Amino acid sequence: MLLAGKRVVITGASRGIGRAIALGCARHGADVMLGHSGRSNEDDILTLRQQIEVLGRKVADLAGDIGDPDTGAALIAGAVEQLGGVDVFISNAGICPFHAFLDMPRETYYRTVNTNLNGAYFAVQAAARQMQQQGEGGAIIAVSSISALVGGAMQTHYTPTKAGLLSLMQSCAIALGPLGIRCNALLPGTIETDINRQDLADPHKRSYMQNRIPLGRLGQPEDLVGPAVFLASDLARYVTGASLLVDGGMYVNLQ
Numbered sequence: 001m002l003l004a005g006k007r008v009v010i011t012g013a014s015r016g017i018g019r020a021i022a023l024g025c026a027r028h029g030a031d032v033m034l035g036h037s038g039r040s041n042e043d044d045i046l047t048l049r050q051q052i053e054v055l056g057r058k059v060a061d062l063a064g065d066i067g068d069p070d071t072g073a074a075l076i077a078g079a080v081e082q083l084g085g086v087d088v089f090i091s092n093a094g095i096c097p098f099h100a101f102l103d104m105p106r107e108t109y110y111r112t113v114n115t116n117l118n119g120a121y122f123a124v125q126a127a128a129r130q131m132q133q134q135g136e137g138g139a140i141i142a143v144s145s146i147s148a149l150v151g152g153a154m155q156t157h158y159t160p161t162k163a164g165l166l167s168l169m170q171s172c173a174i175a176l177g178p179l180g181i182r183c184n185a186l187l188p189g190t191i192e193t194d195i196n197r198q199d200l201a202d203p204h205k206r207s208y209m210q211n212r213i214p215l216g217r218l219g220q221p222e223d224l225v226g227p228a229v230f231l232a233s234d235l236a237r238y239v240t241g242a243s244l245l246v247d248g249g250m251y252v253n254l255q
């Protein structure tokens with residue numbers, strides 16, 4: 001139980017990586033506030049709430065577009081009201097509507113940056129303000145990506161947001177270190193979720209991605225649980241400003 005007594009707030013908790021991490025945190029003893037857009041299947045959140053309640057942990061959820069700069073603060077306020085405070089904030093919500101560069105619609109570009117980076121910025125700020133008020137430090141984790149380090153032809157709107165999140169964690173580590181608030185980035189590789197279901201449905205793309213991974217398989221959302229719990233826990237008490245690739249070795253695989 002690495003997170004016993006900790007109160008975790010996570011965005012994008014209804015599906016994929018966020019859902020797995022939320023459940024993993026609860027299994028490690030945390031109470032959890034689940035953020036989601038409200039556009040997903042209502043049963044997804046209800047089922048997750050039940051899975052967490054069965055573990056004997058407190059759980060609450062709040063729907064809101066993370067691209068709205070007030071959503072992060074609302075999530076944090078909800079956690080204070082229902083869980084009693086915030087010890088860990090995990091910025092995970094994100095989108096990647098694959099599209100070519102030359103005819104990228106402005107709306108797609110702005111929506112991606114607003115959801116993945118601007119929303120995350122204000123949510124991290126709200127979490128840090130609450131942690132400062134509590135006076136006991138805390139842990140902030142941004143789900144960035146291997147895409148912070150390398151590009152993608154159909155991801156020119158997306159990769160800058162992931163590089164931005166990595167940079168945000170580095171600067172926040174400096175800004176918030178004196179408050180005992182640790183800030184780190186998780187860099188997943190290719191993890192099978194709804195975000196890339198269509199992209200990976202192409203058998204050529206799928207086997208190309210798979211063949212690039214030394215560990216020989218695409219990632220699953222559960223592969224992110226251990227790294228997230230570690231960074232959230234006191235085991236990582238001297239880790240801040242760090243980035244952790246969780247990619248089966250894809251990034252280092254030149255040939």
Ligand SMILES: NC(=O)C1=CN([C@@H]2O[C@H](COP(=O)(O)OP(=O)(O)OC[C@H]3O[C@@H](n4cnc5c(N)ncnc54)[C@H](OP(=O)(O)O)[C@@H]3O)[C@@H](O)[C@H]2O)C=CC1
Pocket residue numbers: 011012013014015016017018035036037038039040041064065066067092093094095096115143144145146147187188189190191192193194195196
């Ligand atoms: N899968 C991968 O290969 C990789 C993913 N990542 C990152 O991991 C994170 C999670 O992605 P993943 O689990 O794969 O994707 P999913 O599509 O499975 O889940 C995305 C989550 O983000 C939420 N979300 C999306 N838009 C908004 C919004 N405007 N407001 C609030 N919540 C929103 C969704 O909520 P709802 O269900 O309510 O719509 C959902 O919970 C993203 O930041 C992604 O960039 C990084 C590297 C690789």
Ligand SMILES: C[C@H](O)[C@@H]1OC(=O)[C@H](O)[C@@H]1O
Pocket residue numbers: 096144145146147152162188189190191195196199
């Ligand atoms: C959505 C993509 O499959 C996924 O997102 C990322 O951040 C990774 O780089 C993958 O390309």
